[in-house]
Amino acid sequence: MNPLRVLTLRGLGLVLVGAATIAGGYQLGQRDFVVLGTLALALPLLGLLTVARTPRIVTHRRALTPSRIPAGAEAQVLLQIANSSSVLPIGGLLVADSLPVLLGQEHRFAVGYLGPRGTRDLSYRIRAQMRGRFQIGPLRLWCTDALGCVRLPRALGPATTLLVTPPVVPLPESPLTRGSATAAENPTRPMSGAGEDDVLPREYRRGDDLRRVHWRSTARHGQLMVRREEHQWRDRSEILLDTRAAAHAGAGPGSSLEFGVSATASIALHLLERGNEVRVATPEGELANGRAQDVLDALTLVREAPAGAAPAVSSLRGGAEALSIPGASGRGLLIAVLGALDAADTAALARERGTTDRTHVALLCGRAAWSEPAALQRSEEALTNAGWTVLRADSVDELARVWPQPPIRPGSRGGTT
Numbered sequence: 163m164n165p166l167r168v169l170t171l172r173g174l175g176l177v178l179v180g181a182a183t184i185a186g187g188y189q190l191g192q193r194d195f196v197v198l199g200t201l202a203l204a205l206p207l208l209g210l211l212t213v214a215r216t217p218r219i220v221t222h223r224r225a226l227t228p229s230r231i232p233a234g235a236e237a238q239v240l241l242q243i244a245n246s247s248s249v250l251p252i253g254g255l256l257v258a259d260s261l262p263v264l265l266g267q268e269h270r271f272a273v274g275y276l277g278p279r280g281t282r283d284l285s286y287r288i289r290a291q292m293r294g295r296f297q298i299g300p301l302r303l304w305c306t307d308a309l310g311c312v313r314l315p316r317a318l319g320p321a322t323t324l325l326v327t328p329p330v331v332p333l334p335e336s337p338l339t340r341g342s343a344t345a346a347e348n349p350t351r352p353m354s355g356a357g358e359d360d361v362l363p364r365e366y367r368r369g370d371d372l373r374r375v376h377w378r379s380t381a382r383h384g385q386l387m388v389r390r391e392e393h394q395w396r397d398r399s400e401i402l403l404d405t406r407a408a409a410h411a412g413a414g415p416g417s418s419l420e421f422g423v424s425a426t427a428s429i430a431l432h433l434l435e436r437g438n439e440v441r442v443a444t445p446e447g448e449l450a451n452g453r454a455q456d457v458l459d460a461l462t463l464v465r466e467a468p469a470g471a472a473p474a475v476s477s478l479r480g481g482a483e484a485l486s487i488p489g490a491s492g493r494g495l496l497i498a499v500l501g502a503l504d505a506a507d508t509a510a511l512a513r514e515r516g517t518t519d520r521t522h523v524a525l526l527c528g529r530a531a532w533s534e535p536a537a538l539q540r541s542e543e544a545l546t547n548a549g550w551t552v553l554r555a556d557s558v559d560e561l562a563r564v565w566p567q568p569p570i571r572p573g574s575r576g577g578t579t
Contacts, residue, residue, distance in 0.1 A: 173206035173311030180204075209307030210314070213254075216305040217316040219247040220255070224299060230325045233293045233415065233424075237324060241284040241301070245276045252276040254306030260321070261288065262296050290326040291415050293423065293462050297321040327458045328424045331558050333432040336566045363387040398439040399494035401426055405444045407466040409501025411531040418530040422499045423461050424558040425525055429497055430457045438494055497523045501530040503541045512548035522550045529556050 169177065180203030187195030225240045239259065245252050255273040269286040276282060290296065299321035305314045363379040366386035379387035403426045404410075410419040430440045434454050441451045442460065445467055450460035498511060503526075511524065524545050532538045542552050555561045 168210065168312050168314050169206055170306075170310055170313050172309070173209065176202045176206050176311060205309060206311040209309055209312040212307050213305040213312055213314045215250070216252055216255070217303065217314065217318065219245055219250060220252065220303060220305075220318060221246050222257075222301050222319055224259075224301070224319070224322050226298070226322055226324055229323070230327060231290060232327050233290055233329045236287050236289045238285055238287050239298060241271075242281055243273055243276070243284065244281045245278060248278050251278055251280075252305070253308060254310075256304040256306065257284070258302045259286075260297075260299055260302055260317075264292050264294070265290055265296055265298075265324075288324075290324070293326050293328045293420070295463060296324045296326065298324055325459070325462060327462050328420070328427040329558060330424065330428045330431055330458075331562050333428060333562055333565045363389055397437065397494035398441070399433045400441045400443065400496050401430055402496075402498040402500075403442060403444050403449070403461075403464070404499060404501045405446070405464060405467045406501060407468060409503070409531055410466065411502075411529060418501055418527045419466060421527050421529070421556070421558055422501065422525075423464060425555070425561050426499045427458060427461050428558060428561060429499070429525075430454070430461075433495070495521050495523055497525065499525045501527065502532045502537070504533070504537075508541045508544045511545060511550070523553065524550045525553045525555065525561070527556060528554060 180199045180201070183195050183199030183202060185199075187193065187197075187199060221244045223242045223244075227238045227240065229237075231237050241257070241259065243255070243257060252273075253275045255276060256270060257273055258268045258270040261268045265288045271284050273282050273284075288298075299319060301318045303316050303318055305316070306312065363376045364387065366375070366388050370388050374388045376387050376389050403422055405419065405422075410417060410422070412418055414420070426442060430442060431454050433440050434457070439451075440457060442449045442457055444464065449464060450457045496514075500507075503511075514522075526538065526542060528538060538554075542554070545552050551566070553561075553564045553566075555564050
């Protein structure tokens with residue numbers, strides 16, 4: 163440790179004045195000057211000795227509430243600073259949490275005096291405007307002696323992870339999902355028929371639920387028989403998110419890529435809540451397939467595909483192939499959340515529409531990197547003629563307005579008579 167790097171301006175001044183006074187005292191033969199210079203020089207060194215052990219006895223705990231937030235929301239950081247020594251007090255303690263630039267400026271706290279086994283609770287709030295995984299910490303602390311001559315910096319403890327997910331907007335019920343399993347329709351369909359005599363039982367196995375025992379078959383076969391498990395029939399929807407760097411424009415929360423990520427998250431959660439299985443793919447391949455949290459986590463960390471990527475990535479072909487996996491059950495949707503398209507991209511999507519009879523939906527962003535305004539109109543017309551349902555939106559809030567809604571029936575509330 164270099165003592166000169168931890169001296170404050172006051173401490174550095176005392177060192178220089180002390181050294182000059184000692185040198186002058188020797189030159190002039192004045193012993194008192196030498197004593198005064200030695201005292202001035204000793205004060206910062208004594209201060210350094212008093213705070214040298216302080217970082218070793220400072221401990222802390224950090225907690226985030228919550229540890230997962232959507233972009234634009236706030237999280238609270240709770241800090242507890244403690245003195246682990248039962249004898250030595252701590253004085254002049256200043257602490258700050260290291261924060262990424264996207265989370266704003268770091269918050270500094272003057273803890274001041276902390277007695278033996280003493281603790282101090284601190285808290286502050288952070289707001290994240292961009293999705294991503296952010297590291298909060300490590301804790302930085304500065305220990306200052308009583309005279310303010312020395313400030314000893316230290317980094318303490320590991321960082322804590324804050325996950326900021328894409329913003330999601332609720333979508334209305336839509337004719338697009340009509341026929342999909344919803345909360346009002348049980349998405350499970352039993353293998354047995356409707357009548358009691360149509361049940362296909364099997365032998366009892368250890369661990370089977372006794373509530374599934376089929377007593378009529380048990381009496382007939384002379385051994386314990388249970389009903390077979392229900393087979394899950396669920397609609398399977400697939401979403402293609404265009405992440406090509408050349409297809410998007412803008413930066414930060416207002417970029418077309420961030421709109422695409424938020425729109426994909428909103429649509430995926432909308433379909434999952436209605437009993438769909440959802441797969442999400444990008445031009446680089448499959449991104450997520452599973453629960454809502456898995457989809458959100460994957461979309462939180464997705465990045466633009468670089469401009470020099472493979473041809474399959476730069477032309478949307480990789481994403482289309484990732485969604486063309488056979489074996490999907492039900493009548494789910496195929497949704498493409500797109501950036502700017504050229505003629506080759508539009509033709510590839512039109513061909514994809516002809517490979518299946520599922521409902522195809524294309525979401526176009528007007529703020530993407532279109533070569534000219536007419537290019538957006540040409541792509542929209544070509545996809546519509548190919549059988550796609552084409553939607554246009556410039557923000558995730560606008561998505562809820564353009565999302566297809568069922569027509570209002572005459573005589574219903576809010577309708578016309």
